[in-house]
Amino acid sequence: MKKLFLSIFGLILLSSFTFIDIIKKKAVVVWQPSHQTDTGVDFSEAKTCNGIVEAAMVSKPKLKEYKVWSLGQENLHHPNVGSNTIIEHTSAVIDGKISGYAYELQESNKRKPDVFIAVHNNGGTKRNAIWGFIHDGDQYEAENRELAARLIAAVSAVTTLENRGVQLDSSTGRNDYTCKSTGKKAFYSLDEHINTAKYRVLLEVGDNGVSKEFLESPVNQKKMGEAIKAELVKWLTEKNLN
Numbered sequence: 001m002k003k004l005f006l007s008i009f010g011l012i013l014l015s016s017f018t019f020i021d022i023i024k025k026k027a028v029v030v031w032q033p034s035h036q037t038d039t040g041v042d043f044s045e046a047k048t049c050n051g052i053v054e055a056a057m058v059s060k061p062k063l064k065e066y067k068v069w070s071l072g073q074e075n076l077h078h079p080n081v082g083s084n085t086i087i088e089h090t091s092a093v094i095d096g097k098i099s100g101y102a103y104e105l106q107e108s109n110k111r112k113p114d115v116f117i118a119v120h121n122n123g124g125t126k127r128n129a130i131w132g133f134i135h136d137g138d139q140y141e142a143e144n145r146e147l148a149a150r151l152i153a154a155v156s157a158v159t160t161l162e163n164r165g166v167q168l169d170s171s172t173g174r175n176d177y178t179c180k181s182t183g184k185k186a187f188y189s190l191d192e193h194i195n196t197a198k199y200r201v202l203l204e205v206g207d208n209g210v211s212k213e214f215l216e217s218p219v220n221q222k223k224m225g226e227a228i229k230a231e232l233v234k235w236l237t238e239k240n241l242n
Contacts, residue, residue: 027114027241029065029232030197031057032189034120035100037071038081040208046071046080048215049119052205055225061233063242068107070100079103084120084202085175090188101188109196114241115232116197117151118189121215122204128211129162130155131204135190136170137182140198147235148201154231155224160214161206169202203228 033049050069057065070079079100082089090101098106108116122131132148134141148166156163169175175185180193190200205224206215214220236242 026064027236028111029063029115029117030108030111030113031065031067032104032108032116032118033067033069034118035069035071035080035104036082036120039121039123040212043208043212043216045121045208048121048221049205051218051221052119052225052228055222056229056232057225059226059229063233063236066108066111066113068104070103073100073103076100076103083174084118084187084189085169085172085177085185087177090177091194105189105194113197114199115147115236116189116195116200117228117232118200118202119228120202120204121206121208121211123208125207126210127162127164127207128160128214129164130159130206131164132166133169133187133190133202133204134166135179135186135192135200136168136184137179138190138192138200144199144201147199147232148203150231150235151201151203151228154227155203155205158223158227159220161211 031053033053034045036045039045053067070076073079075097077094077097077099078089084101090099130152132152134144134148138144145166152163155161169187169190170184177186177188178184179186179191187202188194190202233242
């Protein structure tokens with residue numbers, strides 16, 4: 001009888017722990033720093049964006065977070081150059097190889113992320129600013145707009161970067177990649193048919209011309225990464241995702 005009681009108690013205890021583990025499951029966050037090394041003069045967007053992402057990932061609290069990055073990966077086309085808005089650089093298969101962007105999104109989807117944050121630098125704007133981009137027509141457009149707005153506001157508050165607000169990915173006018181649901185111009189990495197994360201935002205941090213010195217500063221990269229992480233954690237907590 002005593003053994004039976006202990007067995008039943010053990011099963012109940014195990015079930016309780018399993019239930020608690022489910023309740024306490026943390027959101028999975030994927031970071032995608034730009035892999036572009038062909039933007040600006042004597043400038044590596046990949047390096048500056050990776051510096052921001054690394055700073056975010058090492059700052060507390062630790063989340064279930066991962067980085068996807070094609071820089072240095074073999075057997076890909078455009079692993080360190082290309083645009084997130086161009087078919088040739090994203091969805092095209094060339095000589096049997098997928099693109100750097102396709103590789104990054106495949107790696108991201110393997111993690112089954114709740115949140116996906118891409119970090120890039122803008123160019124040709126002549127503005128020392130920060131922009132947020134979200135997918136036009138997305139099911140979670142309102143939530144993505146809120147998240148992007150909060151992240152860029154957090155960065156703007158601790159830097160000299162002007163807050164230029166949240167834009168739709170269809171608004172840039174430089175795309176030839178389109179979303180098959182809406183038929184509108186889109187960012188490959190924000191397209192719901194490519195990216196399985198529920199929440200997806202892309203940050204354009206600074207301008208590779210007027211913000212070059214600012215962006216290349218490790219101190220500024222750390223400051224921006226920490227601000228993004230802190231605001232993300234607040235948002236996740238409010239959404240009961242963390």
